[in-house]
Amino acid sequence: MTSFSFTRSALLGAALLLAACSSTDQGSRTAGQRPTNLKSTEASLWYQMETFEKSLKNTGRVEKDAALQARMAEIACELSGDYCADLRVYVVRDPSFNASMAPNGMLLIHSGLLLRAETEDEVAFVLAHEFVHFFENHSMERYAAVRNANIAGAVVGSVLGGAGAGSLSSLGYAAAFGGAFAFSRDQELEADRLGLDFMRTAGFDPKAAPAIWKNLLTELEATSNKKKAKEIDRSGMFDTHPLIRERITLLDSFAVGIEPDPTARARYRAMVRPHIQDWMMDVVADGDHGSSLALTERLMNQAEDLGTLNYIKARIYMMRSQEGDRAKSEEALIAAANYPDVPAAALRELGTIYRARGEREQAAASLRDYLLADPGARDRALVESQIHELEETSP
Amino acid sequence: MIRSGLVLSALVLMAACAVTPKAVAPGPVASSAGFEVTIKESWSQWPAEINPATQGDMLTKDGMLLNRLHLAKVKVGEPWIRAAKNADVPRHRADASEIETVDFVVASLKRIGYSEMEASEIRPETIDGQSGVRFGLNGKWENGLDVRGDAAFVPSKDELKLVVFLAPKMHYYETSAAEVDGIIGSINLP
Numbered sequence: 001m002t003s004f005s006f007t008r009s010a011l012l013g014a015a016l017l018l019a020a021c022s023s024t025d026q027g028s029r030t031a032g033q034r035p036t037n038l039k040s041t042e043a044s045l046w047y048q049m050e051t052f053e054k055s056l057k058n059t060g061r062v063e064k065d066a067a068l069q070a071r072m073a074e075i076a077c078e079l080s081g082d083y084c085a086d087l088r089v090y091v092v093r094d095p096s097f098n099a100s101m102a103p104n105g106m107l108l109i110h111s112g113l114l115l116r117a118e119t120e121d122e123v124a125f126v127l128a129h130e131f132v133h134f135f136e137n138h139s140m141e142r143y144a145a146v147r148n149a150n151i152a153g154a155v156v157g158s159v160l161g162g163a164g165a166g167s168l169s170s171l172g173y174a175a176a177f178g179g180a181f182a183f184s185r186d187q188e189l190e191a192d193r194l195g196l197d198f199m200r201t202a203g204f205d206p207k208a209a210p211a212i213w214k215n216l217l218t219e220l221e222a223t224s225n226k227k228k229a230k231e232i233d234r235s236g237m238f239d240t241h242p243l244i245r246e247r248i249t250l251l252d253s254f255a256v257g258i259e260p261d262p263t264a265r266a267r268y269r270a271m272v273r274p275h276i277q278d279w280m281m282d283v284v285a286d287g288d289h290g291s292s293l294a295l296t297e298r299l300m301n302q303a304e305d306l307g308t309l310n311y312i313k314a315r316i317y318m319m320r321s322q323e324g325d326r327a328k329s330e331e332a333l334i335a336a337a338n339y340p341d342v343p344a345a346a347l348r349e350l351g352t353i354y355r356a357r358g359e360r361e362q363a364a365a366s367l368r369d370y371l372l373a374d375p376g377a378r379d380r381a382l383v384e385s386q387i388h389e390l391e392e393t394s395p
Numbered sequence: 396m397i398r399s400g401l402v403l404s405a406l407v408l409m410a411a412c413a414v415t416p417k418a419v420a421p422g423p424v425a426s427s428a429g430f431e432v433t434i435k436e437s438w439s440q441w442p443a444e445i446n447p448a449t450q451g452d453m454l455t456k457d458g459m460l461l462n463r464l465h466l467a468k469v470k471v472g473e474p475w476i477r478a479a480k481n482a483d484v485p486r487h488r489a490d491a492s493e494i495e496t497v498d499f500v501v502a503s504l505k506r507i508g509y510s511e512m513e514a515s516e517i518r519p520e521t522i523d524g525q526s527g528v529r530f531g532l533n534g535k536w537e538n539g540l541d542v543r544g545d546a547a548f549v550p551s552k553d554e555l556k557l558v559v560f561l562a563p564k565m566h567y568y569e570t571s572a573a574e575v576d577g578i579i580g581s582i583n584l585p
Binding site: 055058059060061093225226227228281282285286287288318319321345348349352356378379381382385 | 490518
């Protein structure tokens with residue numbers, strides 16, 4: 001997510017290790033606290049994040065689902081109590097599993113994370129974890145560590161240089177900024193531990209905390225990307241985040257569950273249902289077919305949205321294009337057609353498979369069915385020409 | 396050994412300095428994508444070496460954020476956007492259907508700062524005698540500006556020949572749309 005190269009990260013890490021000798025503890029925030037000294041570093045960071053936040057709203061990256069945005073804000077309020085008015089939560093369209101907290105109270109949660117969560121309790125853990133970063137002034141502590149290392153100017157300069165002039169509104173800018181002052185390993189562990197306390201107090205199930213990481217680990221282990229596969233258990237000298245397995249062990253040991261709510265999964269799925277196809281296609285487009293398949297199959301385990309999810313599965317097989325994948329794709333598309341939520345595009349993909357196999361009549365019939373199911377199809381002219389060609393050349 | 400390395404590095408740096416945008420006069424324009432287009436007005440051509448986000452050349456009249464015409468070839472298995480070798484990014488496939496290739500272009504644009512990007516009016520088009528596809532584009536640039544565009548591609552087993560035009564919806568798209576239509580119609584494949 002950051003624009004840092006390994007060399008710069010390594011140098012920054014080394015400098016921060018040296019700087020860690022001096023204390024940077026900023027203490028906890030009070031509710032409603034804002035920077036009072038307008039010439040302070042905190043005020044400067046606050047202003048930059050406020051400027052970013054204003055521009056973020058116009059980027060088209062913020063999900064327009066008002067009910068979803070409102071529910072995320074509600075959960076953040078339930079977790080943070082008196083600090084509710086200090087937080088603003090934005091669901092941003094990004095397929096990665098991520099969330100971030102800015103020192104001014106702007107909390108970004110990626111659609112890729114909401115797609116992978118199975119209950120509101122899991123989302124609550126992520127929001128609680130991010131809130132702890134805010135509550136404990138972790139950004140400012142990190143900035144102080146950077147300042148103590150006398151490299152703050154160089155870091156900010158390289159971030160701004162890497163992000164590029166005029167791109168203050170980009171998510172890349174926020175990511176680069178966050179990366180430059182990435183929370184330390186101790187801060188991450190503190191956020192996990194205190195996050196669980198906030199969850200428990202607000203009535204969410206703390207067992208959801210290790211659950212979301214376990215599901216992510218399963219997805220990562222299924223990756224088709226050899227480089228990513230090697231990195232799952234690799235701990236670099238300057239890594240700031242705990243390894244996933246270590247995190248799961250710690251969360252499992254801290255988290256004492258409450259009576260599970262049998263309707264939790266179904267309620268959560270209903271909330272994200274309108275977005276599943278788009279969010280999944282964002283994930284699928286990046287081409288990690290192994291992880292995408294693992295995620296799709298996990299979502300299918302809930303036995304809901306099977307028209308949409310079988311269609312997604314078919315698209316992954318089409319993209320992976322290994323021996324036998326066309327047949328698997330066809331099988332998934334036929335399965336999708338048995339469910340009321342089947343996307344019209346599944347009929348088009350079936351037609352495409354039949355067309356590639358030279359089964360002209362069947363291909364033309366499927367493509368016609370597609371146009372009937374989606375009269376306003378954006379590719380109507382293309383599909384009509386394919387039908388025409390198939391029928392013209394039929395024996 | 397070290398000295399010759401330094402000399403070589405200096406030569407490479409000097410060569411990179413020589414790659415700058417250049418004005419191109421009306422007429423046929425060759426591109427690093429391996430095909431030609433014909434322009435009716437003067438444009439600036441940004442060579443592939445200084446195109447930070449995507450593979451291939453770009454043409455612009457008023458600046459990259461106001462109008463840009465990408466001329467690219469994308470080899471099978473490679474992304475259109477610039478990315479590390481092992482990065483998870485959209486990649487061109489030899490056996491992709493027409494609609495999958497449209498989705499590939501749209502997904503690539505989303506990765507370089509465009510949002511809400513959607514294809515429209517996807518239609519077949521004969522391009523220099525070969526079967527190709529044309530479509531419209533609508534979305535937002537990362538600063539919130541509404542953008543509109545046109546795209547065309549001709550697939551082959553080895554690579555995809557791609558033309559993508561993008562401009563702010565307000566004023567700039569309409570100003571150049573007819574000319575871009577002519578440019579796409581003028582594609583001269585090898």
